[in-house]
Amino acid sequence: MDVYTPQVWLPHERPSLPGSPSTPLHSDRRRAAYLIVGLIVALTGGLGNALVSVNLPYLQGSLGVYSSEIQWLPAAYVMANVSMNLLLVKFRQQFGLRLFTELFLMLYAAATLAHLFVHGLASAIAVRAASGMSGAALTVLGLYYTLQAFPARHRLKGVVLGVGFAQLALPLARLFSSELLELGEWRGLYWFELGMTLLALGCVLMLKLPPGDRVKAFVKLDFLTFALFAPGVALLSAVLALGRTVWWLESRWLGYSLAASIVLIAAALLVEHNRRAPLLNTRWLSTGSMLRLALSVLLIRVVQSEASGTVGFLQALGLNNDQMQQLWLVVMAGTVAGMVASALTIAPSRIAPSLMLSLAMMAMGAWMDAHATNLTRPANMYVSQFLLAFGGAFFLGPTFISGFGAVIAAPSNLISFSLMFTISQNMGSLLGSALVGTFQVVREKYHSSQLVEHLTLLDPQVAARVQAGGAALGGTLADPATRSAQGVASLGAAATREANILAYNDVFMLICAVALATLAWLTARYFWEQCVVGKASAGPNAQTGMANVSLNNSGLR
Template sequence: MDVYAPQTWLPHERPLLPGSPSTPLHSDRRRLAYLIVGFIVAMTGGLGNALVTVNLPYAQGSLGVYAAEIQWLPAAYVMANVSMNLLLVKFRQQYGLQLFTELFLGLYAVATLAHLFVHGLASAIAVRAAHGMSGAALTVLGLYYVLQAFPAQHRLKAVVLGVGFPQLALPMARLFSSELLEIGEWRGLYFFELGMALLAMGCVLLLKLPPGDRVKAFEKLDFLTFGLFAPGVALLCAVLALGRTVWWFESPWLGYCLAGSIVLIAAALLVEHNRSAPLLNTRWLSTGMMLRLAASVLLIRIVQSEAAGTVGFLQALGLNNDQMQTLWLITLVGSVGGIAVSALTITPARIQPSLMIALAMMAVGAFMDSRATNLTRPEQMYVSQFLLAFGGTFFLGPTFVSGFGAVIAAPRNLISFSLMFTMSQNIGGLLGSAIVGTVQVMREKFHSSQLVENLTLLDPQVAARVQSGGAALAGSLADAGTRNALGVAQLGAAATREANILAYNDVFLLIAAVAVATILWMLLHHLWNICTACRPAPLAQNAQTAMANVSLNNSGSK
């Protein structure tokens, strides 16, 4: 029997695209089971990397490596995640969902288990790379499971939930990662990650997705493109992840990596541009709509990097993760609220306003944080972080849907869209962190020079501050000179702390400005469409119609 022969489907069962599952009717209990499994799979795809990301300082200590070396862990994840999206679509189209599921979950579980016995930086990087590959597969797999949980008329809401669930991984990781470290130090993180992988594998083996169409998808030139594109992306990720740590202009290898990245990615795009059946449709990706979509996702991801700045700000004040638990809980509530409200309100006509509302909320939150002082504590950041978390998840579903309509109209562009969306998300996250860290360092140096310039012992207030600092040590230090030196050191530390606070305020203000500029850009484009009598909604409407994939007469069936 030819596995690639087209199958016969009932109207409501027809798969949306080759490689995706069919959509038969399910009982309510089975729909609930699909929803639960979809959530578990989606969280497995993101939670392991989130646990490592929020605990990099602890991982650095346990592995005994330098700060620059530990940055290879998040870089390895993004390298593998972005690159694998280039092949995963065709893999599941040609070999089917079952092999797709079992292979990548098994790879993830084996790599995590191996790291428990081989403890070193190389094995940790290998686990992150394996998680990046499996994470790319699990994100799509989770979306497919969630789609099975909803009837046809609500499939657009299912898409919002499916792409939103992985966004909950980071706030969840901040909530309980400290307890995992207390249980088994770094091994506690990896035991939990292994448990999640095995749980997800058990769930997908017990509750399988319905079969779909399989087609012969791979061509020889696909692997040439992958061989050029994957190392190009890896070099770019290395530059963005480590540039701030080793500093951009002090490490020549960063320039070589960036040059190599440009050459390799350009060569891959050149190969694809001249193919009759390209893996990446460069002409479609360079259309105005897709460029605007990529720029929107990239800018919003940069705005979302404000959360990383918040962590750095609170740590600069001397707070640890245990003192921020309520803040992370509020952040998680905001993220859940953003996904829920987006799913309940999404329609093709509301996509553009939804994006603007999300950006406006994030702009307000970042502006509120830009007025922080050395007396600011997590309690003063509850509202701002809730707004940022809500807006960060509220935008994702509408953004995905706004571009997916073009894929429905031309299924051959699925790989191009998947890669563009994934690159914008992941590269945007690395770029945002790099911008936040770089601007913070530069502004800290500026503010520090301004503050120290005015500190002189000839100033009575400065002299009194030094003396009071030294006087506090009078009971343990008899030497007046030593007490005076320690008083000067305390004053210097206070100046550095204030410079860091001012620098983070500048970062938050910059992020608010980026959000406002993005809103204005979207608004001007929307007004231009109105003035030229263009309608931006049909592509999203196509997505709504195609994902429903059923007539109105059948949409109410159970």
């Protein structure tokens, strides 16, 4: 039989889409095994990049590079991750899941192993790019394995868990990355990453996914689109990742890169818009429901960047990662709780309320953090960070499901949806970090100028503070002038610390405002569809952009 000829499936086994596995009946023991492998594979896809992202300052020192150069590592990951999603769907459809799985895991392992013997920025960037390509593959693979663990009536729960497992990578990386650095400095991170990759490879070789349909998918124009789209995304990722570090208006190459990225991405979309069988369905992506979905994911990812602001705030107070371990345990608990709660409550009719609840929780958490002082410590942020972690995990599954039903109804749009969701997630994360960092720098300069303006030695309190700062060094510095200079420096450092605290409070308040604005928009849209459009025109699940019949036909319900 031709490998591209669809097999004959029993009704409960039929794959929902070409390139996805079939869904035969499994024993409880085998279902548990699929769930464990799904967790391992999903964590492998995200943990390597998370370990690097949370340890960039340490890697900068070990590699001996500037702060602007180390930012190429997260940029390289996003470049490769987003670009590969354009081709991976068709790769699975044409060459099958087995080759897809083994090829990308072995590529990831080979690149990580090579980096252990070639120490330099270029090799580190190459490993991050390989990690991005493999991460794009492993995220989908983890979802497929998780879905095998659930019977048809609970498959929506499997979707929520499958897309949520990767969310555990960042809090896990913060919990034990310090120990890895102590064991082998930067090599400790890469040895662990290599071990996870080999573990995932062994798991998928021992427990294979059921077969699926294969179809001839690639055509020549697909590669023209990729040749235009991939460098466009790479340039845009570089601008977002490095803009704050080299500063937006100080480096000409940022402007050239941004202009080139717009031209290349627009050219790729123009090619796709005029194709008879497009790789990217631009007409479908430009519909109101898809644009609203993309915008909501993008805004929520910006809100989730509050976590990077929390780390920066605590570091400005002089705390290191070892002193934040309890906080990351709370964040981990919030992420798990949000993922489990989302899986237990998921239903098509509850998707819009779930998104609104997650935004309300994240807005509350950001508002609580916006009242921090120089006496704030990790213990004071347990509740707020739990709310933010819970809300961030709670929104992801419903958001994914809200758009996937339309893909089930029109399988040709799978690549378009996959790319839109990936871009919204990854670019939203980069954009959020860039906005948070830029806003914090601007506000720190403002508050610093306001504080320093009132510091004069003619003020008795300022003079007393300078004298006290110098007196603390009286046992080591005999020269009064030197002690006075050190007292002035100590006061300046305190002013800078206070300016940073005020700036981070402004960042948290901005994130709260973004969350509330997004919540207001989603709420207004939801009630407009309920009250104005009505059931006759809105359909049974218009607020989610997905019909129940699509879920029934796909076996997700």
